[in-house]
Amino acid sequence: MEPSPAWSSPAAHLGVRSVLAVGALAVVGLWWLDTSAGSVVGLGATVTSVGRVAGLVGAYLVLVQILLMTRLPWFERAVGLSRLAAWHRGLGTSVVSLLVAHVLLIIEGYALTEHHASLAEGWTILTTFPDMLKAAAGLGLFLLVAATSGPRLRARLSYEGWYWLHVSAYLAVAMTFFHQISTGADFVGSDLRHRATRLLWTAIYLSVAAAVLWWRVARPVRGWLYHRLVVEAVVPEADSVVSVHLKGRNTNALGRAGQFLSVRFLTPGHFGTAHPYSLSAPPTGSRLRLTVKAAGDHTQALAWLHPGVPVLADGPFGRFTVREATQPGIVLIAGGSGIAPIRALAEDFSRAQAHGYRRRGHEIVVLYRASRREDLALASELDQLHRSQRVVVRYLVGRRAELGYDPLAADSLHRLVPDITGRDIFTCGPPGMVNAVEESLARLGVPRRQHHIEEFDL
């Protein structure tokens, strides 16, 4: 399980997007070739046809949504989990809306052709067409998943509740599949062409299912059989911050400093969910450390983990690593849980310099932002790195109201690091802090490719 190499390119993003777009064109092409011009003429027929296209494209996009989160190695290398998750979130509402439009348009189209009332037609379709009840239930599940992923409703659910509801989307996909091949105009019929498209469509669904089973189930299990990760100790670091020490075999292959793993503890109370946790130190051959800020019910329960608990870890994810640096000078900015990858990166950069992989003479600057002194975690380790003169650490403590200014504002950053425009800046922390830093750097004229972000918002 090699740490993913860092490819940093908008070209790779474009490559992935193009492949997905080609898929959409293929689906649309299927409809185009199968539909005669005469059959879409007339208001009822037009409305029905738009509904059919919407259904085909919607079904395709649902599969895309699944593939974005399946952790395919190629997607991970080209785009990275954090950005893929952002694409997945962005696409979600459009897909579900398109599916709803599909239902409404088909009902209305049939109603117009049959000269029926829309509601009566809808009821007829629901109760007499094959596999429609399953499809309706599946759509209902999709709506529920979409609704609970919005910011307002999601906050009301526990992480576990939201997670398992989201997983039910797989069930919804299976339920809506059947009506596609049993009533879809492009799939029904005993002629050769339609039999072939039915076969192809079924094969596509089965392939996606196989990909999910392989990369999301089989691979982590295989990883555990190879690395045999178990909990060694749980150490409190600061106010509501704990470090979980893991031990196993060949753990240095599990990731490099700055990356994160999707971690599932195999013990009652933790079986149900996997969380993304960052490495807070470069891994050794047999030891691995994660540092987590208790933010919800699950992370708080980490303090009660006992040694010997087996750990299922998937990854590594993220390209927030030493390899991304383009300049000799480095600035690392941390806030909240962000200290974990930042502290790991500080050591990794420092080591790279010491071993001659990076040019010496440019110090590594760490800026650690916190509201109170008690919130600072891993400070002793940062101080140790500072003392060995390889790393310069500045603690920016205090609320903006108390300080009277924002330590992460453009002028303040410039004062702290005068040559900041010529350095690579790695920022990790809560979204508000990351936004503030982004704005400041934009104002200072730091090129975008020199700013690397890891946002904790999965």
Next chain:
Amino acid sequence: MKSISTDRQRLRTRRRQLGFAGLLVGCIALVEVKAATAPATHRITLGPSTTTATAPVQRTATAPSTSVGGGARPASRASVARSATGRPIDIGYGIVQVRIVLQGTRITDVVPLQLPSGGRSGSIASYAVPQLRSEVLAAQSPNIDTVSGASYTSEGYARSLQSALDAARS
């Protein structure tokens, strides 16, 4: 999962709305382009067509092909598209009537003009018709298998189709 600034949230919502709108507009445009490729001679018949007064012929969505200016009669070549309308067939709880589009001697399309409406028969018909159409296009004859659960509709469809073929050949 703290909420970020409302400006960013608003931008995100706006982008998503645009995304959905774009997808929907794309679907509509696709269908309209497909409709526009309907042969311009769609409503011009070269053979005697038995259009009855009760046939509610649907207006085409694209103006050029059906306006009065569509009177430019193409030369009578064998490859020109022509259409013929079949007789309305009463199948007991509704009327089935189809129109065929021929290219030379090849059936290129079958369009339903009248179908049984009302409750179950209407829904059976709208479900069976796409299947019947694809079978006719594949078989190039009205001798097709009945769609299970829609035997009356299938029969009426085939008979109306046969009468359309007769009209086209005469």
